[in-house]
Amino acid sequence: MSATAGSAVPAVEGGAPSRGRSVVAALAVTQTIGYGVLYYAFSVFLAPMARDLRATSAQVAAALTLSVLIAALCAPLVGRWLDARGGRALMTAGSLLGTGAVLAWSRVESLPQLYAAFAAIGVACSMVLYEAAFAVIVSIFAGDERGRANGLLALTVVAGFASSIFLPLTGLLVDRHGWRTALVLLALIYGVAAIPLHAFVVRRRTVTGRAEASAAAEERAGIVEEATRGRPFWLLVIAFTASGGAVAVMAVLLITYLIHLGHSPVLAAALAGLLGVLSVTGRVIITGLRTRLPAALIAAVIFALQGVAAMLLPLIGHTVTGAIGAVLLFGLGFGIASVTLPHLLVERYGTAAYASLAGRIAVFSVSDKALAPLGAVALAQAAGYGWVMGAVSAACAMAAFALLAYHRL
Incomplete structure (x- = not known):
């Protein structure tokens, strides 16, 4: 720490x-x-x-x-x-x-x-x-x-x-x-x-008084400067930017891809609707497990499982059972970033500059959430949805490896 x-x-x-x-x-x-x-x-x-x-x-x-x-x-x-x-x-x-x-x-x-x-x-x-x-x-x-x-x-x-x-x-x-x-x-x-x-x-x-406010501002600036010069902060940027982009792509393209795999629009919409419910489930699970295991390690495992799910979807997603299994596996990690990142930031850097550090990470992660679906659509049109799922899987793997490296520091 x-x-x-x-x-x-x-x-x-x-x-x-x-x-x-x-x-x-x-x-x-x-x-x-x-x-x-x-x-x-x-x-x-x-x-x-x-x-x-x-x-x-x-x-x-x-x-x-x-x-x-x-x-x-x-x-x-x-x-x-x-x-x-x-x-x-x-x-x-x-x-x-x-x-x-x-x-x-x-x-x-x-x-x-x-x-x-x-x-x-x-x-x-x-x-x-x-x-x-x-x-x-x-x-x-x-x-x-x-x-x-x-x-x-x-x-x-x-x-x-x-x-x-x-x-x-x-x-x-x-x-x-x-x-x-x-x-x-x-x-x-x-x-x-x-x-x-x-x-x-x-x-x-x-x-607070002017002197106290000035001292607090200097402390926050020092925390931010030290954090942004260190490897742990940038590993968090990589992990949550890659994960956010992968989740955004699946949220936007999942229904279209399931229909492309041969499922009816009703079934595709129903399966995509599971993501919201599963995001709640994933948050409850990671909050409970965090009392026994490090949060970064739990999130890394879940991100890795999401990568496996994205890779399996083109292979098993043609069947209803396969599509349900892949969506369920990916959906467990759908909302964990929102409860994991605050914990990791506070755990390492304290609370004094939390919002400043979270804001700097959001520049990358939120931008990727906006741009990744556009890139995925272009990739799907140029090379097919299989390549999109491969890119999603690679992004999840990148997020998992970044958090594993963070955990070891």
Whole structure:
């Protein structure tokens, strides 16, 4: 463990750790609605937007890619803010921006307007979604490893059902009211829930004197500088960037590939729907095993199993049993990064600069989540889906080897 792990931690969000449960509960609500409205709902709007804007599906889908890339670019700045000032003001402002951006999205009449709205949504996502929420929870439970693990698990388990809730809800709203009115209603749902919860439940950092604030800033800068010069940090970057890209590719292309293998669209959609449920299962498993085994080693094994699943899918996926087996094996690792990376960062570097370090990793990992599916589509068109599954398997293997190397340091 690095010497910085024992560094003094700043004052926690809300002061008293007893507030932790209420903050976790509030963030579970805002993350579920936030991911549902700001991310997952987009797929339901894709076809009607393309029709009304007289654009291709690819041109419209580029808006979501732009949003994710902007969120990645904003991550380091957001991380520094969270470490220095806490989450209350940032997440409240992000909720206001997200609500306004979705309302603007409902009024777009051209692709440039759509891209502008999604640029704003990308900034909002960086301020209010997982990376910010994780930083708040890490700060609350700065000295309580068990509380932190349980808080992160509870948050991700609840928010893991965002797509299950908001995809059908959005489809119903679009069917009954049209896509523009549906967006207005979703913006109101998000704003009414997220703005007050972020403003009144997520607390600001305890105010310190100017000298204390300056000393804390110097400490954070020192931790970040030492971390980014060391091999362990970059092994984490490699592991979670490679894993994130592999997961993003499977999330986008799995249904299409299963249909390509000869399965019906209904069965393909049902199998892909298992990924959300399995992501919750994987998070519960890794949180439980972490009391007995090192987190990096557990995650490395699961990433390796995902690589095996991706490699086997072209070989056994033509049968229903084979497809189910491969999807189940891959799905167990679908959501473990969200609970593993915070633990590894805090374990090695402490909590004082957690958000700054997580933000730097997010530049790579979130960007890869946005770009990897585009590369996979191009590879599938040029060489076939078998090569895509090979690339996914290689990425999972890279993630596993990086974490094994990290574990040995």
